[in-house]
Amino acid sequence: MKGKIWIFGGIAIVALIVAGLAFRRDTGLVITTSKVTRENLVSKVSANGNVQAVRKADLSANMMGEVTRLAVKEGDIVKEGQFLLEIDPSRTKASVDGLEAARLVAAADLESARSRLLQARSDYNRAETNKNAGILSEAEMETIKTALLTAESAAIAASNRVEQATAILAEARVTHSKTVILSPMDGIVTARRIEQGETAVIGVQNQPGTVLLTISDMSKVETEMEVDEAAIPEVKLGQKAQIRIDAYPNKTFNGYVTEVGGSPLLSRTGAQEAIKFKVKIQIEDPPDTIKPGLSAQADIFTGSNDDALAIPFQALVVRDIVLKEGEKFKPGDKRDEEGVYLVEGDKVKFVPVETGLTGDMSIEVTSGLKEGDVVASGPLRALRELKDGVKVKVDAKKAVKAAS
Secondary structure, rough: OOHHHHHHHHHHHHHHHHHHHHHHHOOOOOOEEEEEEEEEEEEEEEEEEEEEEEEEEEOOOOEEEEEEOOOOOOOOOOOOOOOEEOOOOHHEEEEEEEHHHHHHHHHHHHHHHHHHHHHHHHHHHHHHHHHHHHOOHHHHHHHHHHHHHHHHHHHHHHHHHHOOHHHHHHHHHHHHHHEEEEEOOEEEEEEEEEOOOOOOOOOOOOOOOOEEEEEEEEEEEEEEEEEEOOOHHHHHOOOOEEEOOOOOOOOOOOEEEEEEEEOOOOOOOOOOOEEEEEEEEEEOOOOOOOOOEEEEEEEEEEEEEEEEEEEEHOEEEEEEEEEEOOOOOOOEEEEEEEEEEEEEEEEEEEEEEEEEEOOOEEEEEEEEOOOOOEEEEEEEHHHHHOOOOEEEEEEEHHHHHHHO
């Protein structure tokens, strides 16, 4: 008895499905429609990023040593040339003192060599007079001449030693000067990554040194955004933008694009991620309280058309078409084709279209349609089932709601 009930139940369900399909064939697939209209379209690219100063300086150690004096903290306003910190100068000071003493010794040696040279020249001149008078022999004259040449060589060598000692001393003084770090510009200390008593480390190959301080000029501020690879071709220098900063929730700031990266950003994690490019946007009239590192979002305006022929996003569909003999690829190959289903009476027809600007809710159609055409715009499941010549029925309730 139970088996018969299951059989009858199955037959009833199949009958309902068949009846439903027959009803849909009779009445048509229920869809919503939209008219092709003229709109003021503004195309934009959205991206996320962070605030930073246009001009900033990361100050690293040029020599290794303990920080013995530290005169600033984060948030301090500094002027160009102002003292910031000192790395233990005792070792470099001792080196300068030692080299200064060596230079003084070399200078004294040079003075002695020059005195000997003057004496040798005087002896030579006197000997030459005596030789001409027949008082001095040729052999004695050669000895005095050799002494003069020796004195000249000694003076030149002493002079070279002084120059060498002076150069070494100058290099040591430059090294010693690096123990004191001054501000390279007017700005604010936006980062202090070392404390007094800690050791500053210089960089080596492929290993950066300790960044001691960051000085930022916050009078000119920009956002560094990450733009997806699909949108980067639309972004150009000088394009206007609107920026929203999380720290100022009820404000928007105007800006313009100042830099478009030519190379993709490297993944920080090493994992496979979407390819993005760096875009910098300078903010006009930033608030005085703005700080680097704040999260920001930006809309970059890439184009506009006050009289664009437009359709809703959802009306645009993509289908595969098989290429014919003589087309670019081999016959039988497939390619994507954008288009819409144009409503003609109670049936639809696929019409290929070319698109242009992309707005918030609409997309520009540059060819394939005219103003006033009616296209299928939903629901998504119905759009997937549509084909040329399929009978449709417009959902009147949704059409009225859309119109209102």
